[in-house]
Amino acid sequence: MRRPIDSLFGRLALLVVAVLMLSHFAWYALMRLERSQLQTRYAVEEATFLVDAVRQHVARTPDQPLPSRVKLVDPSSNDVPAANSNMPAPLERFVEDVRDRMPAGTQVRVGPPGGPPTLWVRAATDQNWIVVPVQPLRMPRSLDRTVLWLAIIFSFAVMAALFAAWALQQPLRSLAQAVTRFGRGLPVPPVPERGPRELRQLTHGFNQMVQEVARTEHDRAVMLAGVAHDLKTPLARLRLRAEMMDDAKTRDGVVRDVDSMTHIVEQFLVFAHDGGDRSEPVEVDAQCERVVRSYRAVAAGATTVQTELNAGPSFLLPAATLDRILSNLLDNAHAYGAPPVIVATARTSQGFTLSISDNGKGIAAQDLINASRPFVRLDPARGGNGHSGLGLAIVERLVRRAGGEWEIGNHGGRGLRVLMSFPFEVLPRAAAASENAW
Missing domain, CATH: 3.30.565.10 (Histidine kinase-like ATPase, C-terminal domain)
Structure with a gap:
């Protein structure tokens, strides 16, 4: 039983699908990682900007009220959250990145869970804790719209690649079929010279070889048939003369020899005949x-x-x-x-x-x-x-x-x-x- 994987098209198809799947999976994983990092950087920039804006507001216009979700909290207040060392890894990285953007000695904490996410910041020069809202850090969902688009792009890429692989192996398949016919002794029409340059050169050489072999075979057949045909007339005359001999023993021997030669000539003619039945x-x-x-x-x-x-x-x-x-x-x-x-x-x-x-x-x-x-x-x-x-x-x-x-x-x-x-x-x-x- 023939296995599809044994064919050139089957192996090209398997290679193309494997490469495309690997590249799309790597691209998707990289995109998810980059999106997560981008979200964290954006949240850090936003939080840093809000804290700086509150400081400038307090320094320049202390009498003006703050936005509703921004507030100043006295350090002695019971609402100040305690420092938490068991935070999730993404949140811990976020706090470290915010601390790196602040002056040295700045305390950075996150609000208590259960409420709107907030960031508590207090530098050495700050009299109160500055509380600003932050974007919630959500991990990318396992299945989202990106997966759908990725599947669509992958499907079109696979179809295009399979068509290209099919078009690439078609000339080689035609050449393989012609080689099989040539090996079986069947007539071989010229194979179209198409495909890559090396394949065109190979096909051209095969067509030339078939033409040369056919020409040599034809010349041999014509020569063999001509010699055999020319021998039939003298053999017929020789048999006729043998039949007229008086000595029966000699006549029978000559007739047997003529029959043997006639059989050989007929075999030559059959072998030289190159036409179809x-x-x-x-x-x-x-x-x-x-x-x-x-x-x-x-x-x-x-x-x-x-x-x-x-x-x-x-x-x-x-x-x-x-x-x-x-x-x-x-x-x-x-x-x-x-x-x-x-x-x-x-x-x-x-x-x-x-x-x-x-x-x-x-x-x-x-x-x-x-x-x-x-x-x-x-x-x-x-x-x-x-x-x-x-x-x-x-x-x-x-x-x-x-x-x-x-x-x-x-x-x-x-x-x-x-x-x-x-x-x-x-x-x-x-x-x-x-x-x-x-």
Whole structure:
């Protein structure tokens, strides 16, 4: 199962959300702290200003009444609050800041709790206590309007950042899909060169590489097809002349050699063919049964070919592609394997499977990696029997072109097995590949 966090977009999204959340949280905490300190500074400035104003009022116009909430209290009065050393930390800082703003030796106290907050100040030169109102020091609320605005800003920032991350990873995703198609041997249209400069350079280099590989592959296919096609005419004349020989033993030997060469030429032509298969799709189970029945009728010793067809009617493949896959693998199993040869299909949770296995000696583990390489014959003695080393290479190319994957190996020490896996949407993918190749 694919996890979203494994994708580039998922990791960019996680990084963006984490960074934005951390920055907004730090900003909010700093703002709350600064607001608290600002409130304390403002209260200190206000209290200091009021005390200075009362002193000037007493000194200049002692006969004028004071404001209602400002008063002078005799030091011997019982209303004078006692010095309190167990004040809350914010209030204690407030008293210390006010004391620092006053002349040396000034006494600063706060009014008794329960009433309006007041500040009591008396300097050495003051005859009475000066009582002025102060702003209540309230701690910032845990949830206020700032949190709402912060959530709105954070939401818009996350949406904008996710869109930017999505736009950044789209060119890379297109390039990754093109690389996957190129690795499967499917036609690869030019990838649009967009995104950052480094990504544009990478895409440009990939497009150039695909063009060069396609040009080289085309030149090789044209050369191979041309040589194979030119050989068909002299082979036909050679067979005709062999049929006219009087010596039956010599005639049969020459005919066998011509047939072997003809088979090699046909394999060359199939391998060189680079177009898509536009044949009608057929049910794989039914077609496998028909091919096996025909193979038993024409091939000596093919009666031991068995079928285990369980994929169902929804497993479809182009007819020509399926026929070539089956004919190459059955010929290979008949020539180098041992009976019984089993053709099996199945339906799994990921798609369909088609496998052909025999009960021969299989292939050595060190040779499996080269088994599907073109023109590689694991047994040099096989070259004289009409084999060019293209059978498995053709099968691999056909399977990948049809949108599937293949696996070759020895199964339980009972011979060679070629297992081909196709997704459920194999037919639409194969049709799309055919149109792109056309």
